[in-house]
Amino acid sequence: MTQVSLAKDRIKFLLLEGVHESAVEILKQRGYHNIEYIKTALTEDELCSKISDAHFVGIRSRTELSDRVFAAAEKLIGVGCFCIGTNQVDLQAARRHGVVVFNAPFSNTRSVAELVLAEIIMLLRRVPEKNAAAHRGGWDKSAAGSYEARGKVLGIVGYGHIGSQLSILAEQLGMQVRFYDIESKLPLGNAHAVGSLDELLQQADVVTLHVPETAQTQWMIDAPQLAKMKKGALLINASRGTVVVIDALAEALRSGHLAGAAIDVFPVEPGSNNEVFESPLRQLDNCILTPHVGGSTQEAQENIGVEVAGKLAHYSDNGSTLSAVNFPEVSLPAHHGARRLLHIHENRPGMLTRINQLLAEQSINVSGQYLQTDADLGYVVIDIDTPAESDIADTLLDAMRAIEGTIRARVLY
Numbered sequence: 001m002t003q004v005s006l007a008k009d010r011i012k013f014l015l016l017e018g019v020h021e022s023a024v025e026i027l028k029q030r031g032y033h034n035i036e037y038i039k040t041a042l043t044e045d046e047l048c049s050k051i052s053d054a055h056f057v058g059i060r061s062r063t064e065l066s067d068r069v070f071a072a073a074e075k076l077i078g079v080g081c082f083c084i085g086t087n088q089v090d091l092q093a094a095r096r097h098g099v100v101v102f103n104a105p106f107s108n109t110r111s112v113a114e115l116v117l118a119e120i121i122m123l124l125r126r127v128p129e130k131n132a133a134a135h136r137g138g139w140d141k142s143a144a145g146s147y148e149a150r151g152k153v154l155g156i157v158g159y160g161h162i163g164s165q166l167s168i169l170a171e172q173l174g175m176q177v178r179f180y181d182i183e184s185k186l187p188l189g190n191a192h193a194v195g196s197l198d199e200l201l202q203q204a205d206v207v208t209l210h211v212p213e214t215a216q217t218q219w220m221i222d223a224p225q226l227a228k229m230k231k232g233a234l235l236i237n238a239s240r241g242t243v244v245v246i247d248a249l250a251e252a253l254r255s256g257h258l259a260g261a262a263i264d265v266f267p268v269e270p271g272s273n274n275e276v277f278e279s280p281l282r283q284l285d286n287c288i289l290t291p292h293v294g295g296s297t298q299e300a301q302e303n304i305g306v307e308v309a310g311k312l313a314h315y316s317d318n319g320s321t322l323s324a325v326n327f328p329e330v331s332l333p334a335h336h337g338a339r340r341l342l343h344i345h346e347n348r349p350g351m352l353t354r355i356n357q358l359l360a361e362q363s364i365n366v367s368g369q370y371l372q373t374d375a376d377l378g379y380v381v382i383d384i385d386t387p388a389e390s391d392i393a394d395t396l397l398d399a400m401r402a403i404e405g406t407i408r409a410r411v412l413y
Ligand SMILES: NC(=O)C1=CN([C@@H]2O[C@H](COP(=O)(O)OP(=O)(O)OC[C@H]3O[C@@H](n4cnc5c(N)ncnc54)[C@H](O)[C@@H]3O)[C@@H](O)[C@H]2O)C=CC1
Pocket: 084, 085, 105, 108, 109, 112, 157, 158, 159, 160, 161, 162, 163, 180, 181, 182, 183, 210, 211, 212, 213, 214, 216, 217, 238, 239, 240, 264, 265, 292, 293, 294, 295, 296
């Protein structure tokens, strides 16, 4: 499959799930006006049809980009996840199709940490139940089961960007922070690491989950783990819906083993605000339910829009894959006056030799060459000196396409 450089107005961006308008502004500033903007996620069938003429697609956490979608996306060269998680994208399939995937690894982390901090206080004070009762005309003025955050043990599972920021904020409230992470992490402030998930569950008054969706974190919190938590403890999940077994949690809340929970992410989430949200947790007043809004603040969304749209435009203009999540990373200087050839290939012996042979046969002077490979993918970028009126780059591109093992090739003018 090949892709030549196109005039910017022919490069189509398909933006889904209502990504922030800042993304549209950035793309327009960078000269890209062919933008289709859709507020919801699409089903796989809808997506397969919509994506067929798109060169870039922008999504959030709800859009599944499967192998089938990539197969239908014949022109696609880049994906922007306007969020942190990339579990909704088949990253291996993207590589096989020569599609680079970018995300925004930091921009919404503070927003999640702040929401969780607020939920800790609300749950400790039994606000969800009191609020629900008041809405029904009840008046539950009582201190029973209500506590200060000061002095309580906060157990953080996953001490990454969100977990570690929360750690600092919670210590400001006087909480004692312990965390469990599969990697060795520098404890911030007075926090300290514990050796196992079970240890953390047994010690914490509040357990909060900040892990990515992986095979290891899938259904990590089920009935046996909930049983290990202290009676009257609280659980917060703003990570991924597949980390907690919802039926087990509902039972722990119903039985009173857990005093409360705050859940932002669910195994199945509505694709748009017009769909009904179904969950056994809807019946439980001691559970704060939020519609996957941990990262949904104006600040975070605006910053994410700028960051991810900028990465997509940069890749389109310049070929740079710096900070891509599924591709060999190549950071490239501007290619003023040179034609730039981009070649994505299977990492086989002799690939670079064959490309360089083509250049030598045409007596082309190479002004820059950049190569990065990993186990099975190679990405080489070649700047060639050629007069502006020459069409040698197109000739070379055709020859490069013919090399066995080529996944995708482009030329930038
Ligand atoms: N609710 C929302 O709107 C949002 C949800 N998220 C979710 O939060 C997750 C975490 O975000 P960040 O802190 O930025 O990610 P991060 O990658 O900085 O940190 C994740 C941490 O979890 C650890 N980890 C991985 N597997 C583990 C396991 N099995 N047990 C214990 N620790 C494990 C990692 O070593 C890492 O330190 C994201 O992957 C995303 O799924 C992120 C942003 C917004």
